[in-house]
Amino acid sequence: MRAPLLALLLCACGSGGTVLPRNIPTPITWNKDVQPLVAARCRACHLPGGIAPISFETYAEGLKWKDAIRAAVETRRMPPYLAGPGCAEYVDDQRLTDAEIATFGRWVDQGAAEGDPSQVQPQVDVPDPGLSRVDLTLKMPEAFTPTQIPDEYRCFVLDWPKTTDSYAVGMQVVPGNTRVVHHVIAFVIPPEQVASVQALDDAEAGPGYTCFGGPGTSGQRTTWLGAWAPGGKGSMYPPDTGLEVKAGSKVVLQVHYNVSAAPAGERTDLTRIDVATAETVKRKAMLMLWANPDWISKKTMTIPAFAKDTRYSFAFDPTPYMGAITGGVIGSGMAFKVYSASLHQHLLGTSSKLEILRDNQPNECLLNVPRWDFHWQRSYGFKTPKVFRPGDRLNVECHWDNSAEAQPVLDGQKRVPREVNWGEGTDSEMCLGVLYISQ
Numbered sequence: 001m002r003a004p005l006l007a008l009l010l011c012a013c014g015s016g017g018t019v020l021p022r023n024i025p026t027p028i029t030w031n032k033d034v035q036p037l038v039a040a041r042c043r044a045c046h047l048p049g050g051i052a053p054i055s056f057e058t059y060a061e062g063l064k065w066k067d068a069i070r071a072a073v074e075t076r077r078m079p080p081y082l083a084g085p086g087c088a089e090y091v092d093d094q095r096l097t098d099a100e101i102a103t104f105g106r107w108v109d110q111g112a113a114e115g116d117p118s119q120v121q122p123q124v125d126v127p128d129p130g131l132s133r134v135d136l137t138l139k140m141p142e143a144f145t146p147t148q149i150p151d152e153y154r155c156f157v158l159d160w161p162k163t164t165d166s167y168a169v170g171m172q173v174v175p176g177n178t179r180v181v182h183h184v185i186a187f188v189i190p191p192e193q194v195a196s197v198q199a200l201d202d203a204e205a206g207p208g209y210t211c212f213g214g215p216g217t218s219g220q221r222t223t224w225l226g227a228w229a230p231g232g233k234g235s236m237y238p239p240d241t242g243l244e245v246k247a248g249s250k251v252v253l254q255v256h257y258n259v260s261a262a263p264a265g266e267r268t269d270l271t272r273i274d275v276a277t278a279e280t281v282k283r284k285a286m287l288m289l290w291a292n293p294d295w296i297s298k299k300t301m302t303i304p305a306f307a308k309d310t311r312y313s314f315a316f317d318p319t320p321y322m323g324a325i326t327g328g329v330i331g332s333g334m335a336f337k338v339y340s341a342s343l344h345q346h347l348l349g350t351s352s353k354l355e356i357l358r359d360n361q362p363n364e365c366l367l368n369v370p371r372w373d374f375h376w377q378r379s380y381g382f383k384t385p386k387v388f389r390p391g392d393r394l395n396v397e398c399h400w401d402n403s404a405e406a407q408p409v410l411d412g413q414k415r416v417p418r419e420v421n422w423g424e425g426t427d428s429e430m431c432l433g434v435l436y437i438s439q
């Protein structure tokens, strides 16, 4: 109870001890200060039955977890939001402000008081921007129950029902069972690749097939329709833009299941996606994947066993080739707009960064992930779209830790370090930038 004591001391040397000096902040309490923060910034996941294993609904729960809460916010592990500070301004920025972080710390320092019950704020669910309309709902063909412990990565092939070419202008993943669905990526599979994912699906018993990092169509051009991690919300794509989906395409939903928080018998999932579509859009957009082609085709991204910090980067100006890279969505030699960015590594990744390098001008940071976490992948939309001009270079940089301590636990066993290279599996790595772009 440091603050009341301080107030007493100050009163004693004030004007006769009768007037409370000003500038003494009222003590931080759960009801007045902490609970509203928790409701707004933590409750999306930390509620009974939510994705997080603990909930902070009551003062008693907050008190029980006070030190863990403080540590989680001070290290910025919570709320999970990988984009680091000082890079770009994003819509839907979920980072706590320094003042909010300090409130948690001061509450604990001052004795973690409950405060006046009449000051409790009503629980309001954070408004979900979501989709402004739903034109299509694509569901997993049948329910699936993950059996691998703790993690299972499974791909499901979903029909795209449109019989003419059209555009996706917004997407939302609706996880069927949030206790087991850890994250979801939706890929568009163009007609010419449908046979290869169908073959993967047919080769395995049960719904879907095993996959990791991508839909398993290695080396071929696949685009993301979108991704979901807990707490993530669906959204419309930037105004006037959309992703073309050809008639005859499929959508592959890659679902990462983690069953550790769900008792056996409560692990069945039926996830769906809702899509807003349009017949035409003003600006065709696309998700451009960015990596060094040599990493993929020549396997040059070698990460030696036991190396503590391996780094690769790739900077290049794609504008002369954009017509071919984007199938005509962006003209060669033209500037283009970048609306959002995401990064993708696998389990050994420690940090990564995407930026536009400019000659004679400051570089433009798009996304900096100082602490990579495979479980919290999402894309980060810019408040103002960035412009990439001919002569600029797009740079992606990644770091990995392949030491013994950093190995993931898979199937209950810590892996033994071995040389790792680019690939789709849990035992391989990637260093991929994904940008939502249009002319």
Ligand code: HEC
Pocket (backbone or CB within 6 Å): 038, 041, 042, 043, 044, 045, 046, 051, 052, 053, 054, 065, 068, 069, 070, 072, 073, 077, 078, 079, 080, 230, 231, 232
């Ligand atoms: C997007 C979902 C989400 C949000 C929002 C979120 N958490 Fe969490 N939190 C989790 C999940 C999932 C776990 C357990 C697994 C893990 O640590 O990743 C967790 C674990 C924790 C833990 C216990 C383990 C640890 O890592 O220390 C604490 C404490 C915690 N969160 C505090 C908070 C606080 C405080 C907030 C709000 C300021 C918050 N979380 C917001 C999902 C979330």
